[in-house]
Amino acid sequence: MLSTYTWPRYATRRAPELGARETRRVPLVIVGAGPVGLAAAIDAALRGLPVVVLDDDNTVSVGSRGVCYAKRTLEIFDRLGVGQRVVDKGVTWNVGRTFHGEREVFSFNLLPEAGHQRPGMVNLQQYHLEQYLVERAQQLEAIDLRWQHKLTQVTPGSDGVTLQIDTADGPYTLHADWLVAADGARSTVRRQMGLDVEGKVFQDRFLIADIVLDGEPFPLERTERRFWFAPRFHPGESALMHRQADDVWRLDFQLGWDADPEAEKDPERVRARVRAALDQQGFEHIGFELEWVSVYTFQCRRMERFRHGRVLFVGDSAHQVSPFGARGANSGVQDTDNLIWKLKLVIDGCAPASLLDSYSVERIAAADENLLNSTRSTDFMTPKSRAARVLRDAVLSLADEVPAGRALVNSGRLSVPTWLVDSALNTPDVDHFDGWMVPGAPMDDAPVRGPQGDGWLLRCLADSGNRFALLHFGRADEPTRRTAAELGLDLVALIDAAEPAPDALHDVKGLAARRYDARHGTCYLIRPDQHVAARWRRFDGAALRTALGRATGLAP
Amino acid sequence: MPLNTQPNFAEPGVRQRWAYTPGDAFYESLVAAHRGLTDSQSELLNARLIVLLGNHIGDLAVLREAMALARAGVVAHEVDSTIDPTL
Numbered sequence: 001m002l003s004t005y006t007w008p009r010y011a012t013r014r015a016p017e018l019g020a021r022e023t024r025r026v027p028l029v030i031v032g033a034g035p036v037g038l039a040a041a042i043d044a045a046l047r048g049l050p051v052v053v054l055d056d057d058n059t060v061s062v063g064s065r066g067v068c069y070a071k072r073t074l075e076i077f078d079r080l081g082v083g084q085r086v087v088d089k090g091v092t093w094n095v096g097r098t099f100h101g102e103r104e105v106f107s108f109n110l111l112p113e114a115g116h117q118r119p120g121m122v123n124l125q126q127y128h129l130e131q132y133l134v135e136r137a138q139q140l141e142a143i144d145l146r147w148q149h150k151l152t153q154v155t156p157g158s159d160g161v162t163l164q165i166d167t168a169d170g171p172y173t174l175h176a177d178w179l180v181a182a183d184g185a186r187s188t189v190r191r192q193m194g195l196d197v198e199g200k201v202f203q204d205r206f207l208i209a210d211i212v213l214d215g216e217p218f219p220l221e222r223t224e225r226r227f228w229f230a231p232r233f234h235p236g237e238s239a240l241m242h243r244q245a246d247d248v249w250r251l252d253f254q255l256g257w258d259a260d261p262e263a264e265k266d267p268e269r270v271r272a273r274v275r276a277a278l279d280q281q282g283f284e285h286i287g288f289e290l291e292w293v294s295v296y297t298f299q300c301r302r303m304e305r306f307r308h309g310r311v312l313f314v315g316d317s318a319h320q321v322s323p324f325g326a327r328g329a330n331s332g333v334q335d336t337d338n339l340i341w342k343l344k345l346v347i348d349g350c351a352p353a354s355l356l357d358s359y360s361v362e363r364i365a366a367a368d369e370n371l372l373n374s375t376r377s378t379d380f381m382t383p384k385s386r387a388a389r390v391l392r393d394a395v396l397s398l399a400d401e402v403p404a405g406r407a408l409v410n411s412g413r414l415s416v417p418t419w420l421v422d423s424a425l426n427t428p429d430v431d432h433f434d435g436w437m438v439p440g441a442p443m444d445d446a447p448v449r450g451p452q453g454d455g456w457l458l459r460c461l462a463d464s465g466n467r468f469a470l471l472h473f474g475r476a477d478e479p480t481r482r483t484a485a486e487l488g489l490d491l492v493a494l495i496d497a498a499e500p501a502p503d504a505l506h507d508v509k510g511l512a513a514r515r516y517d518a519r520h521g522t523c524y525l526i527r528p529d530q531h532v533a534a535r536w537r538r539f540d541g542a543a544l545r546t547a548l549g550r551a552t553g554l555a556p
Numbered sequence: 557m558p559l560n561t562q563p564n565f566a567e568p569g570v571r572q573r574w575a576y577t578p579g580d581a582f583y584e585s586l587v588a589a590h591r592g593l594t595d596s597q598s599e600l601l602n603a604r605l606i607v608l609l610g611n612h613i614g615d616l617a618v619l620r621e622a623m624a625l626a627r628a629g630v631v632a633h634e635v636d637s638t639i640d641p642t643l
Contacts, residue, residue, distance in 0.1 A: 376580045379587060387590040387598035395583070397629050402561035408579045419573055436573065 004212060004246040004291060005127055007059045010134065012148040015165070017172040026052050027347055029163060029176035031151050031189055034061065035126065036315030036332035037182030038133035042080045043340040045142035049347060052174065053143060054165060056150040060130035063210075063292045067123050067242060067250055068326035070415040071110075072442060074118040075530070076337045079462040082132045083118070089132075090124035091243045093223040098411045100229045102280075105399035106409045115511045116445045117456040121414060123223075123244050125210075126329070151183070154192035160310050178343060179311045182332070185299075187317035193308060199301020199371070202322060203257040204382050208294050209270050211249050215286035217278075226281075227411040229381070229396055233276035238381050238411075241277065248291055251277060252323075254382060261295040298322045300375050302367045306360040312339060319367040324377040327370040330415040335363050341528035345552055355553030358425050366418035373413045380410035417442035420531055427525075427534035427547040435517040443530045446512035448494065450505040457512055458530060460505060461492055468548060469526040472539070473518040475504070480523075483541040487548055489525075496520070527551060559621040 017024050028044060030037045033055035044051045069077070069086060077083035098106040110120025137143045152171070153164035160177040181189035190197065218224065226241045228234070237254040244250055251274055255264055263269065270293050278286060302319035306312060315332025339359045345351035383389035398405025419441050420426070426439035437444060446457045461469050469490040472480065476493045484491040494512055495504045507513050516524060516535075525534040525547050534547035549555035565578035572578055589605075590598050610619055 373580070376584050380583065383587075385590060385598075386595050387593065387602075388587045391583075391586060391590075401625070401629055404561050404563055407563035407576065408583055410576070410580060410583070413574070413576055413580070416574065 003289065004248055005125070007062065007127070008131060008134075010058045010145075010147045012058060012168065013146065014169050015146065015149065015167055015172050017174060018167070018169055020172070023162070023173045023175050025160070025175045025177065026050070027177045028052070028180065028343070029054065029161075029174065029178075030180045030182055031055075032182035032184060032315075032317070033057075033130075033134070033145065033147070034182060034184060034315070035066065035129055035133060035329050036336060037180070038130065038137055039076070039080060039333045040180050040182055040314060040336035040340055041143050041145070042082075042133065042137055042140065043336055044344070045137070045140040046080070047340060047344040048142065049340075049344055050142045051144070052176070053137070053145045054149045054151055054163075055145075055147055058147040060127040060134065062127075063294060066126040066129070066326075066329040067244060068330070068414070069122050069124060069129070070326060070330045071116065071118045071120050072417040073330045073333045073415070074122060075445070075458050076333055078118070078459060080133075080136065082129075082136050085132045086124055086129060087118070087122055089128055089245050090122035091220065091223050091245060092119045092122050093225060093243065094120050095222075096225040096227065096411070096414075098227045098229070098409055099231060100396040100399065102232060103400055105229075105396055106406045106411070110414060115447055115509060117447075117459065118445070121326070123242055123250075125244050125246075125248065128245060151188050151192075154179070154189050154311075156193060156309055156311060158309070177310065178347065180336075180339070180343075181311060181313045181317045182315050182336075183317055185316040185320050187313070189311065190303070190313065190317055193311065195303060195308065197301050197303045197318075197320070199299055199320070201297065201299045202378055202382070203384075204297065204378075205255040205257060205259045205261060205264075206296055206298075206323075207253040207255055207259075207264050207270070207273070208292070208296065209251045209253070209274055209290060210244070210292040211251065211274055211288040212247055212291050213249055213286050213288050214247075215283070217281065217283050217286065229392075229411075231277070231280060233280040234273070239277060249288075253277075255295070259295070264295050265293050267293065296323075300371050300378075302364070302371065306335075306363055307356050312343070312356065312359065314339060314363075318363070319371070321367075321370050321374040322378045323374075324381060324412040325370070325374045325414055326412075327374050327415045331363075331366060331370050334366065334417060335359075337529045338363055338366075342553075351552045351554065358423065358553060362418075362420050362423050362425075365420060365422065369418050370415075377410050377412045381412075425527075425533060425551045425553070427543075427550055429535065430543075431535070431537040433517045433535065435515060437516045437524070437532055437535070439532050439534055441532045443526065443532065444515040446515055447508050448505050448512065449497075449508040451503055454508070457494070461490070461526060461530060467528055468533075468551070470544070471516075471524040471526055473507075473513060473516070473522040474520040475501075476539070479541065480539045483539075483544060487545060489548070494518075525551065557615065557618065559618050559625065561625075 028051045030053045041051050041053045094110045096108050150166045152166050155162040161179040163174045223243045228239045240252040242250040299320050306318045314335040321327045342355045383392045395408045399409045421440040470484045472493045494507045521538045527533050533551040565582045
């Protein structure tokens, strides 16, 4: 097994604090070097925050875990500097097909709309992603990545957190002004602080078989996700087939709560299941090797708050969802995207610590949306009573007859970013706008053309510094430019495609104007995490100043 | 007016970003309505619901069209029914 990937072993280093008489203070410690902790560390370093990362292991995740990375997460990875590697190595797919028995009942296209740089979803084994993030982190001097440094004790105080850490060379103490807990579902930090995470365990078991195929079921460029309710090869239960990098495929079989996890992992038994699944799709001629097998259960739960004084919980340590919908790693990365710019402002003394409460409020809204959708998917896929199963099967039987039936088939509602419409950081509209780019919305991408050639709106905003930005439709006049500079905003002026201006950035297909319902003079205040904070039909310096204060927690 | 077979769930005054959200909410509510009931109670609940909704719709032509569509599918799918009677 595990023929397609060789695990890197990262060297551990002796901690300089070992044997020191005084406890060293550092501004920021991140616990956990998984995808979420590494994304947080890279984001912090890119904003100029020195960070210590602790991990009790010395390699990337073993076995295949997360698989699907959503458009929004890819856009964040672009800002962190790993997006292209993930897209190049991963498998891009947009089409998902759903079957009931052998009948196709439903198919969806994640990205029916053109004019976005990134696809709806890219599949990639988690270990590749983690390796890319580690290699990116190693390029950044501000990151002190400490492998096999195991956190054993957490003592929160009013001005930070004291950490006891075990290493092969002995234990040491570190004082962190701020601590980010990215240490997973069984978070040491959470348990050390005696904090609960509330929710429910789903009474069901699932088998994962990652396999290497020696043939092509369908061409790479037409990769599909296939999902079955009650296929002939797996009667009465659901199954899923997904492509990953390097000809590795993920098969996921629902087993039911009574299944014996050990017996189900028996390679012969797994091979028989896989063979049947391939054969029924007409792939009798394709052989396979098992790459990874595991049986899992899952929970849907979250902490009551994600901020506890100087400690901030991100990713699985704060919330856990069912895997249906790929809302785990994706939401964890989006947590850090929401948190780190706020932390930077607070550490620099540019915003009150209470700004970090908005991290908790905004990401709880996201976690609740993820929990709601993944629970609804789970309840559709694995009915818990006869009445629920009859209803589910009624929907499936209607699905290939009427659009109304199809719309109710739920084989996973895939990860999408959260519209933070209720956030206190937003400035409510005073002008009328249509479309979806309301205050709190995650920005839509659009193609642009500038002096450097063709590009993308989201990248242009990121390249100008990951700060707050003023997106101005049409040329900005002198007072606008001056106010933006005074407020420390990056000014991105987007000119109509027809206007001749070789030195400017053009809305080359008019899609930005359409998506942002923009006219000449419309301007948007954009947060560093590329959510809309405020917007106006015409630039107003005083309103902009107030909105920026509000978005940074300075004003009510 | 003929039977509407297009997706039609909505919450008045609520603008949903994703088309699937109101339908999923309906489904969730319906499953929740059955929670804790025995099988025969569930059957009764379904029947009561049909009577209430049928009265709300009122238009007999629409109701007869829905009944015919529902029945045709049941007869067609009987052979590959996945309903496990022991559940």
